[in-house]
Amino acid sequence: MCAVVENSVLPKKKRSKAPLVLILILLLLIGSVGSFVYASMRPMPSSSEAVMFEIPEGTGTAGIADKLQKEGLIRSALLYKVYLKMEKEGGSFKAGSYQLYPGLDYAGITAALNEGEGAKPASVKVTIPEGLTIPQIADRLSEAGGWDAKSIRQLAREPEKFADVLPDGVPSEEGLTYALEGYLFPDTYEFSTDASAEDVVRRLVKETTTKLKAVPDFDALLKERGLTVHELLTVASLVEREAVVDSERPLIAGVIYNRLNKPMKLQIDATVQYALGKQKDRLLYSDLEIDSPYNTYKHEGLPPGPIAAPSLKSIEAALQPEASDYYFYVTKKDGSGAHWFAETYEQHQQNIEKSKAGGK
Known part of the structure; x- marks a missing residue:
């Protein structure tokens, strides 16, 4: 009788999961970096209110990028510098004054800065002295920039249009002649000649909010006075x-x-x-x-x-x-x-x- 010898079955070795985990981590990192870069390169929210952007003589691309971020025109100075290097741009930027609108992408900003003074649309300077009333401010804006005084006065009665820039919500007290009286900050402004009356009023209201927030301990002092x-x-x-x-x-x-x-x-x-x-x-x-x-x-x-x-x-x-x-x-x-x-x-x-x- 012959003995039957069965084939020996060797136990299978378990495959290590470490490479798979590393790949997943790498993919997550790449995805996170990609998302961050994409978010940081997106244009800022669009606005019809121009930002006066000044490039002093001798300012390099790094300084310009930092200034663009500081003034709210781009999200990341670092990524804009990388963009300029990859696109071989920045060498033609010219010193001068520019009216740049939030919402421009990198290409739009770069094109504007390459054009030098030609990038600056027609503008007008208006000085609003302290102590003026809404009708007086409306007349001054009309004389200096051609905005319709009647439209300015009407906008001063429509505070809800400016709720997003008012310092403490929409004034709702009874008996107000102009709801925005006292909210148009007196100062010297420069406006694009194609700005609308609403753009102009918004700028003046926003300046009041900005000035109030800049007062040291404003909220505490206001609360103290009740x-x-x-x-x-x-x-x-x-x-x-x-x-x-x-x-x-x-x-x-x-x-x-x-x-x-x-x-x-x-x-x-x-x-x-x-x-x-x-x-x-x-x-x-x-x-x-x-x-x-x-x-x-x-x-x-x-x-x-x-x-x-x-x-x-x-x-x-x-x-x-x-x-x-x-x-x-x-x-x-x-x-x-x-x-x-x-x-x-x-x-x-x-x-x-x-x-x-x-x-x-």
Whole structure:
């Protein structure tokens, strides 16, 4: 009988999973880097508001790329530098001024910078002085840039269009003549001549928000005073219309708060002039009787909103008023624009007589 010898079955070796894991990790890394690069190279959100971009003489491509990122025109200076190197671009960039619109891709920005001064569309500079009202600002914009004054005034009554750039939501107080009164920041601006009236108003509103955010400890100071942004701008506009001498702004703000806390009617002539819709060198007693929520001779507390465009100095004074026991002030008649301040009505009357006599 023959013995049958069965084939021996050797145990199979287990394959290592390490290479597969490494491949998966590598693919994930490549995907993550690719996603990051793609996201970083995407154009910024489009905007009809141009950014004035300056390239000083002697600035290299690295400095230009860094400046583009800093001014919100690209997401990554590093990737733009890589792009320029790969495309063999950047050597023809010219120093000068450019109006670049957020939303341009790398190719668009590069083409604009290659064109030098020719890349700058026609533009116009407009200066908005402190203390102007909406109608006055509208007229100035119309004269300087040809924007329709009526359209500007109408836009000032449509704050919801600018909700995304307003500092504290849409003003909704009752009785407002112009909802955006006090929200168009006084400054010097440069606009493209093809900018719309809405673009212009948006820029001025946005500048107010920017300036407020730049004030040190703004939120804490606002909370300390117990004010909304709208109330702050209202007080600041009163200070703007009342003060001529900068050093007196905090003191005048303090007088306003003293009267509000008493409470006493503010009796500020500028609010009556605003209610009248025109400036008068001298108010009549009949003017003080005008039926308007802005008339602080008839109504206690603040008017419904600002009565002019306040300067940053007036805003800071309204945030940090000078403490005093004063409740009254009257303008000196010596041409200085300064005031006499008084704690009592009797002292105030004496100051009025002194002012009439031209005393110092």
